[in-house]
Amino acid sequence: MGCSKWSAAFNFGHLKAQSKLSVFFTMVLLFTYLLYCLNGYCDSLPRPVYEHQPVSGNDGAEGEQFLGAHNASPVSLVRKQLSHSPNVHPSNISIANNFGSKKFPQAIIIGVKKGGTRALLEFLRVHPDVRAVGAEPHFFDRFYDRGLEWYRSLMPRTLEGQITMEKTPSYFITKESPQRVHSMSRQTKLIVVVRDPVTRAISDYTQTLSKSPRLPSFQRLAFRNTTTGLIDTSWSAIRIGIYAKHLENWLRYFPLSRFLFVSGEWLVTDPAGEMGRVQDFLGLKRVVTDKHFYFNQTKGFPCLKKPEGSSRPRCLGKSKGRPHPLIPSEVLLRLRDFYRPFNLKFYQMTGQDFGWI
Numbered sequence: 001m002g003c004s005k006w007s008a009a010f011n012f013g014h015l016k017a018q019s020k021l022s023v024f025f026t027m028v029l030l031f032t033y034l035l036y037c038l039n040g041y042c043d044s045l046p047r048p049v050y051e052h053q054p055v056s057g058n059d060g061a062e063g064e065q066f067l068g069a070h071n072a073s074p075v076s077l078v079r080k081q082l083s084h085s086p087n088v089h090p091s092n093i094s095i096a097n098n099f100g101s102k103k104f105p106q107a108i109i110i111g112v113k114k115g116g117t118r119a120l121l122e123f124l125r126v127h128p129d130v131r132a133v134g135a136e137p138h139f140f141d142r143f144y145d146r147g148l149e150w151y152r153s154l155m156p157r158t159l160e161g162q163i164t165m166e167k168t169p170s171y172f173i174t175k176e177s178p179q180r181v182h183s184m185s186r187q188t189k190l191i192v193v194v195r196d197p198v199t200r201a202i203s204d205y206t207q208t209l210s211k212s213p214r215l216p217s218f219q220r221l222a223f224r225n226t227t228t229g230l231i232d233t234s235w236s237a238i239r240i241g242i243y244a245k246h247l248e249n250w251l252r253y254f255p256l257s258r259f260l261f262v263s264g265e266w267l268v269t270d271p272a273g274e275m276g277r278v279q280d281f282l283g284l285k286r287v288v289t290d291k292h293f294y295f296n297q298t299k300g301f302p303c304l305k306k307p308e309g310s311s312r313p314r315c316l317g318k319s320k321g322r323p324h325p326l327i328p329s330e331v332l333l334r335l336r337d338f339y340r341p342f343n344l345k346f347y348q349m350t351g352q353d354f355g356w357i
């Protein structure tokens, strides 16, 4: 009896020591993982392609900005990103993200809103030497006071030879942006996707209308005086399309050779052709070619056969390629007359004829 009591006590003590040991090792593993994440090693997981974080009241590019990203802890970001990404297997994380460093973007898509900027960025992300932020950072227009280091922390890690990119279409029309980008680096390459300003204005209006269905008609907003046909240039949908005026502001800081003007129309009708020009401008090998695109009849737009991080074909989301409301032809004619001199000036400044009539 006494002997069995001793042996039971001995076994119990043995078990206790074993469980203490396993708790200890679990804690060590947990702390190592936390330290690893807090050092920023798991903060640049591959984002799902076309990831959108809905943000209300953002008139620039809906659901594409970085609001509050700096407030989230790296660990919670990891969890959030993983839970949103059907394509990322946890075992791939360390392989994809531990290498390289976060750099300032060497190239930025600065505009224009509704030009086709999302399509261009997603097409570029297919290139193995391009790493881009999915959401719009809005650093040079809205969050400049957060400082350059904040901006850099948003960037994905890149290896030697890879290009870091971002897109925020409102930079093109923001007065302070050229000087701010210049003070980050005067070598920055600037890409502007331009689209017929009349169609662009309607596209812009369509986006606002989708959020505020009680919005007055397009013509009510476009004209200051319907009888005289005076255009309301204070309406941002109209103002953004005066490309020559905005470009003048940028040319005070950057030479024309730093810019590439991409045609929003050709990006739809000949995506591979436009992508060829973009890759040349960025000094990249022409990897993204016609093999990467197919025309989706239902969507009415070119889509990617294999977007970044996915093996399935994918088109842009529903907010890209919306049907536009019908605008009376006399309104369109008046708007075309209004934009003509500005368009000609823009063609002269860029040395490119975009064919808008």
Ligand SMILES: Nc1ncnc2c1ncn2[C@@H]1O[C@H](COP(=O)(O)OS(=O)(=O)O)[C@@H](OP(=O)(O)O)[C@H]1O
Pocket: 060, 061, 062, 112, 113, 114, 115, 116, 117, 118, 119, 169, 202, 203, 204, 206, 264, 267, 268, 301, 302, 303, 315, 316, 319, 320, 321, 322
């Ligand atoms: N491949 C492809 N798929 C879908 N949509 C395409 C594509 N290429 C260009 N576009 C045009 O992009 C327009 C939206 O432009 P942006 O991405 O610059 O908009 S935003 O400023 O970021 O909100 C969007 O405008 P809307 O047609 O008015 O929706 C499209 O015409």
